[in-house]
Amino acid sequence: MGKYLLRRLLNYAILLFIAVTLTYFLAATQLNPRGLFEVRNPPLDPASIEATLLQYNLSDRVPIMERWWTWFTAVLQGDWGYTVDGGHVNDEIARRMWVSLRLVTVGSILGIVLGVALGAWTATRQYKASDRAATFGSLLILATPILVIATILTILATKFNQATGVRMFEFVGETGDRGGYPLAGLVDRGQHLLLPTIALTLVGIASYSRIQRNLMLDTLGADYVRTARAKGLRKQRAVMKHALRTALIPTGTYFAFSVATLFTGATVTEQIFTFHGMGIYGVQAIQQQNVHGTVAVTAFAGVCTLTGAVLADIMVAILDPRVRLS
């Protein structure tokens, strides 16, 4: 098992290396940091532009392989490079990953738990009114970009705040003015988290309930559920103990997979609620021709994806005896 896991990790490392290298080539050729200086007014001296670019290993006049090698050797020492104005990419990422984590954790967990519960419940009531309502609701949410959901939530929250005169919902940033009472800091953060959490939870419920419902429908008709009933278990209990337990294996795997990706955040939500997280950093890096920031964010996302994959493998081994022993 250990040897097997090691091989798997090695394969992932190779995958990651190639994916990140390709991304580097892509970013370094497609993004144009020189353009940032050339549009400055008054115009800058071309020699000093070149000097700055060279200083940060961003000059497109240096052969791409050479730039890559310089970048890669630095990365091996843990240095992900600088932006044209001298900002260190490492600092940004180290700070922003926690912002993302704070933003999405509660919403993601609520989404999974409630989604799985809803999916399992509706599966046992297939084609009844409650199932149809839940199905329609899920389809509606899944058809709506989170951008639209979040915006509608802010419209509604604004109306609520105006109508009640209480600033119940906050939707700019992580923190704001806080009162002087005990735990005010926590309450303030909670207020800021409320809307994004609702948005993320809604999407989570919608997608997980669909997945879980389909999984449950597969196991509900399984022969072993019939066996469990033939042994004398009541229908509800047979379903809970035998069908749901088996149907949770893929969901558990999926959950493990998504744990690591919590750090990469939810780009759209971050933008709308002004959380300075990882996702939005990636977008800004591309918009600002920030080669090193872009590569670092994608590499970070890649690490998270693969960590998720490893966690998912481990989760399967824990949940599914058929995998555990073979």
Place this chain on the structure above:
Amino acid sequence: MSLDLNPDHKVRRTQSGTVLSVQDLHVSFPSEAGPVRAVRGLSFDLAAGETMAIVGESGSGKSVTSLAIMGLHPDSARITGSIKLHGEELLGRSDAAMSKIRGNELAMIFQDPLSALTPVYTIGDQITETIQIHRNVSRAAATKQAVELLDLVGIPSPHLRVKSFPHEFSGGMRQRAMIALAIANDPDVIIADEPTTALDITIQAQVLDVLKKAQRETGAAVIMITHDLGVVAGVADRVTVMYAGRPVEQGTVDEIFYSPRMPYTIGLLGAVPRLDADVKEPLATLEGNPPSVVSLPPGCPFAPRCPMVQDNCLTIEPALAPTDKPLHTAACLYSSDIAAENRTYRDIFPIPAIPASPLERLPREERRSVLRLEQMQRHYPLMKGAVFRRRVGTVYAVDGIDLEIKEGETLGLVGESGCGKSTTILEVLNLKPPTGGTVVVFGKDVRDIGSGRERKTMRRDIQVVFQDPMASLDPRMPVFDIIAEPMGVHKVPKAEVERRVEELLSLVGLEPSHASRFPQQFSGGQRQRIGIARALALEPKLIVLDEPVSALDVSIQAGVINLLDELKAKMGLSYLFVAHDLAVVQHIADRVAVMYLGKIVEIGEVSEVFRHPTHPYTQALLSAIPIPDPHKERSRERILLKGDLPSPANPPSGCKFRTRCQRFATLSEGEQQPCLETMPELYVVGQDHHSACHYNRERQVV
């Protein structure tokens, strides 16, 4: 055995007399095409300790009956009539009330033991769960009892195996565990729904034996649902024959087998190839197929297939009525005629005359060789790992076999699943060099095939018919395209193709007008005929038949077997006939080869091998085949093999069969030595009869 199967709290309410009484049971389901009337008017009484078999082909309503008794039918089913257990009505009870009975007084054994056990719980947990649902015992006590139950059903080292998961058990062991589960609470009625259909023949014998033991221990009444008349002859006291949802004949096992009074039963019995048949003669064929229970025409449902049909059969659906014996009932308007003249299937059903092949007059040595395998091997690397696959061993799927098929000859290749027979035919069909030895087709070694073009040309002469008539025809193609496809590949002119397809369709007994239909529109037997027509399209010399009738119902099977017999004689074909059903092989083959774990253990002329088997495996295999004759079946001595087929990746040393061999166990230590050390070669034991045992000894088993 100190097994307390009758715990104190449980009072047996019926010591003798009727335990279960079903009266006028009707079950129907809604479907796209209209209501499916799955069961129509079934009645029977079942006494304690008695075994009643419900026999019928697929769609006859036998499995629906069992689910209705258990109350496990889908919610959409409509059920009327009465089901009484110990005189108390079960129909209309709530799920909660039925749950108290299920697993306690009524128990059930399902067909497929792989899917019937929950994959994520251990076998022990699933048995203790059953015990604890109905009895207030501690977990430790329940586990202890689970171990005892596993021991009772013959699971080796049960105290360890109780912690195993279902996927770690072989099919036979899972079915034993299912039986343990069923008898855990000492039920009064056990319903076994095709309990051995998914199992190999030697495992079937073991499981039936365990089932009998379980019945003895519990004194339960058993409802045995099966399509296998041989199994019925061996286990049943009484029999109900079902056809199109309707019971058509009921009586004791002797009455049903020795004096059937309903033409369907008679035809069914005549259509089964029998191991104890003395002379090879064509089987009775029941033309046509069972009707769809969605849109039943008026009258007797069997009338369209019945050779005795009269006008009033088409208008009146006969009810079960007493025959010459009061408790033996049959649903036929003319059962008294049958009784009066004591008519058998030979009197009622047309028996086709099958001409002898002109080739058969030639002595075997003078005929040309069509296929020859010499020390053929096929080893597969055993791979592990999803990303980096690495070799962890070798699967010895076929481990050096010799056989030869001459022109106009049928060789039957038999053995249990995993013995290497499927690998053998794939190896022949691939026309590529095996890992060892040689394959010689029509005198040409496949190693000498130079180009893909040459291989393609050779494919003309060697065609295949597969087991599953559902899977072997592309559902998206009309029949014409299916049959024409091989001719297209080999560039037969268009005009010729059209004429030929028509000719082929009538040759296999289908209408030329069927050509524009899709395979789904045909029944299993008809589809298999389409598959045969496709195989014949290029006028091949050798046809490889991979279990061509095992997926078909008995009444359909006979027609296909007769067709194959007839085509062989007419067209001078050679067959490589792979099957696990030895009775079918005895019927159709000239020679037979018995395979075990990648080796041929006995080979020779079919009647010689089956009448005078000398290899212990052949003997066990033959003795495991049930014979549809209650007297013979009950007086037979059965050889029960130990355990399961070893893995072909890790075969035993010396003789591959020694781990399960019944003869090996009786040998002294000195005598056992050769078995442990060397795989015996095929010794000559008779005229065209070889057997690979160090201690070849003939034994009568049929």
Place this chain on the structure above:
Amino acid sequence: MSDQLGNKILMDSEVESAIEEVGSGDAQRPGDVRPTTKRLTRRRLILRRFLRNKLAVAGVGVWIFLILLALVGPMVSPWAFNDVDRRAYLKPPSQQHWFGTTQSGRDVLALTMQGLRKSLLIGLLVALISTTIAALVGSFAAYFGGWTERVALWVVDLLLVIPSFFLIAILVTGGPQGSSSWLLLVLLLAAFGWVLSARVVRSLTLSVKEREYVLAARFMGLAAPKVIIRHILPNISSLLIIDATLGIGGAVLAETTLAFFGFGVQPPDTSLGTLIAEGQRLATTFPWIFLAPATVLVIMVLSVNAIGDGLRDALDPNSQSGGKAA
């Protein structure tokens, strides 16, 4: 990496194997050459099942309406999408402008129809291209096995390591601008959109390739590409149809998210995504600019997903949409 999709693969392959069995229950009567009127053909059976799903039928109606709106709408509308009404800046819905106007005095309805046009085109093209790639890569990989399969799977894994959003964003930023740039966007969305479906196609092909009719075709000497095109792809066509249908919605949503950050369709082209992105900035004060395109988008995606769901149910005889007991 390989397990996150396990459940989808499993569900789809079961759907498919069950599809094969449609119509097997109603076998023909013996030697019966008369046409039987009672028997339903597979096509009619599917149609009947589909028609039973009211949501899906409504989806078809809505789609027909939307396509008409996109094609005919601009011709009958009094305002062209680039007309500027100097008397109406940021006006709410009125007689002249049913959906109101933007800050530059454009008619929101006309803009929405124009955006719908492009979004529909993008959705359909992306779904078509990516399903085609998925079908070819998945089926060839599975049929040939060995190295072909390993390379294909490896490429699939590679494309999944880094979120495709960032890669598309980089390429759009560095790519050509102008009126045909939306074609690049279509190609990029398709180039990253086929991966997950290819896996499903592969696992389905693995099961179909062992079917005896495929073996039969092989043993009669049919060349491999012909076997795939003639016997394998038609038999997984229901999956491909469903995949393409659901792919339309996916592509439209992806474009919306990209457009939100300015990586979507570039001016002078406009799509629902770019309209929503523009409207979002003023959504709390002038919601109509945002709500009109957002509503059309949600309706469009919802109805196409409903059609996809209806197709899945109709093609899958296991679903319990059978008639009620008489």
